[in-house]
Amino acid sequence: MDKDGRHQYRTSLTWTGAAAGFDGYESYDRTHRIAAPGKPVLTVSSDPAFLGTPELWNPEDMLLAALSSCHMLSYLACCARARIEVIDYVDEATATMVEDGKGGGRFTEAVLNPRVVIADAAKLEHAERLHGTAHKVCFIANSVNFDVRNAPVITVR
Numbered sequence: 001m002d003k004d005g006r007h008q009y010r011t012s013l014t015w016t017g018a019a020a021g022f023d024g025y026e027s028y029d030r031t032h033r034i035a036a037p038g039k040p041v042l043t044v045s046s047d048p049a050f051l052g053t054p055e056l057w058n059p060e061d062m063l064l065a066a067l068s069s070c071h072m073l074s075y076l077a078c079c080a081r082a083r084i085e086v087i088d089y090v091d092e093a094t095a096t097m098v099e100d101g102k103g104g105g106r107f108t109e110a111v112l113n114p115r116v117v118i119a120d121a122a123k124l125e126h127a128e129r130l131h132g133t134a135h136k137v138c139f140i141a142n143s144v145n146f147d148v149r150n151a152p153v154i155t156v157r
Helices: 059-081 119-139
Strands: 012-015 033-036 042-044 086-091 094-099 105-110 114-118 145-151 154-155
Touching: 033 094, 042 154, 059 086, 059 094, 059 105, 059 145, 059 154, 094 114, 105 114
Parallel strands: 105 145, 114 154
Antiparallel strands: 012 033, 033 042, 086 114, 094 105
16 A cells, blocks of 8 residues: 555456467457466456356456455454454355447446354344445445445344
8 A cells, every 4th residue: 555545456367268269259269367466366258148168257257256255354344343253254146237239238236145143142233234334335346336235134143
């Protein structure tokens, strides 16, 4: 972080499908690698709807995963500050992307469905409210131009 509170990130992307040739939209290989200094390399493709490899991550998966991960990390930080012990956290997030008929499109919504288990029943209401706080401070949710909703379920061990 610099003195102005800015954080800088760097990645590199390498298209690995070039060896297969580039004969047209239906036939080129969409596989590529994404790297960041000191981190494991991700092998990525496009969504299968756009002729990608189904077993590889695609940009749409990664955007939804980033929203889910950022919310969880923000929520856990809020709970830690409030002295609420979180025992378990699982999110089965969903998102909707709509094509515009002109070769493009956009995400219209994402729904995070965190299932959280906390230790203290007396803190249940506070734990529920903290999802709103976590949403407000989530860097990724604050960076997208579509609705990100939360539908949490919190239980006590």
